[in-house]
Amino acid sequence: MNSFKKIMAAAVLGAAMTGTAQAGVVNVMGVIWDTDATGIDQDFTGRFSYGQYFQNSASQFINPANVVAGDELAIYGEFTAWNGVETNPGSVLGGLVGEFCPSCEVTFGFSGLKADGAGSFTFDDAVINLYVDHNPNFSPASTSLVDYATYATDGALFLSLKVDDIDFAATGGAGNQYLSGSLALRLSVQGGPAAEYFDTNYFNDGALVWDLSTSSSAIFEEIGNNTGVWAATSTGQLKGDTNVVPEPTSLALMSLGLLGFGAAYRRRI
Numbered sequence: 001m002n003s004f005k006k007i008m009a010a011a012v013l014g015a016a017m018t019g020t021a022q023a024g025v026v027n028v029m030g031v032i033w034d035t036d037a038t039g040i041d042q043d044f045t046g047r048f049s050y051g052q053y054f055q056n057s058a059s060q061f062i063n064p065a066n067v068v069a070g071d072e073l074a075i076y077g078e079f080t081a082w083n084g085v086e087t088n089p090g091s092v093l094g095g096l097v098g099e100f101c102p103s104c105e106v107t108f109g110f111s112g113l114k115a116d117g118a119g120s121f122t123f124d125d126a127v128i129n130l131y132v133d134h135n136p137n138f139s140p141a142s143t144s145l146v147d148y149a150t151y152a153t154d155g156a157l158f159l160s161l162k163v164d165d166i167d168f169a170a171t172g173g174a175g176n177q178y179l180s181g182s183l184a185l186r187l188s189v190q191g192g193p194a195a196e197y198f199d200t201n202y203f204n205d206g207a208l209v210w211d212l213s214t215s216s217s218a219i220f221e222e223i224g225n226n227t228g229v230w231a232a233t234s235t236g237q238l239k240g241d242t243n244v245v246p247e248p249t250s251l252a253l254m255s256l257g258l259l260g261f262g263a264a265y266r267r268r269i
Contacts, residue, residue, distance in 0.1 A: 028194045029132045033083040035242045043241040050077025051140040053231040064178040069117030075110035076152035105136040107152040119177035126163035131155030159192040182217035186210040199241035212240035
């Protein structure tokens with residue numbers, strides 16, 4: 001029995017030491033954040049800047065006033081804060097390099113959000129994919145509109161999210177429903193290396209359960225003089241909950257303790 005106590009004590013001490021070293025900090029593909037961060041308005045809060053434009057089935061830029069059912073709202077952006085950690089000045093190529101992603105950037109691409117022609121959107125195939133790029137080259141404010149899709153999605157997949165529900169409030173007035181407005185999304189985690197760190201079913205309003213949510217608002221403006229190309233840039237937030245996934249060492253120590261318990265139990269019987 002004394003041997004069993006020693007084994008369990010060692011396992012508990014080792015697990016405690018591992019937990020102390022790791023605390024709530026995780027590192028996924030070079031993205032570092034504290035899952036126990038304080039001073040933010042949700043357990044997890046990420047802030048992002050983005051650019052967006054409408055395109056038709058031929059991938060041509062279109063005026064929001066001419067949007068018809070089936071036209072897609074394409075959105076590409078970059079995270080500027082990740083659970084309370086802000087970014088540092090941008091890289092030479094314009095990508096924001098933050099302390100939460102040293103020498104890299106976290107970008108995203110949003111596809112599948114299509115106008116229904118009546119002032120809202122359909123989202124059956126809408127997804128948001130987050131990427132980690134260790135060669136930063138994207139910035140919503142300086143990247144050319146034609147390069148948005150390329151530079152925002154040329155990193156490695158970090159997290160994939162599916163759109164479960166949307167809430168779009170148009171502010172453009174009759175005939176210009178898509179000119180300006182606010183958009184809130186309810187999202188579920190689908191995959192990617194960071195997926196296991198995000199809590200599922202974190203939000204529940206009694207009618208729908210979802211994992212993460214976003215909120216943003218924007219106003220479209222014509223780029224240049226009589227160019228016919230309209231776009232909008234703005235900022236938004238991604239909110240939810242993240243946790244530390246047990247390290248292999250901690251799991252091994254736990255297993256060791258259980259094995260010791262089993263051995264001691266067998267000796268007793």
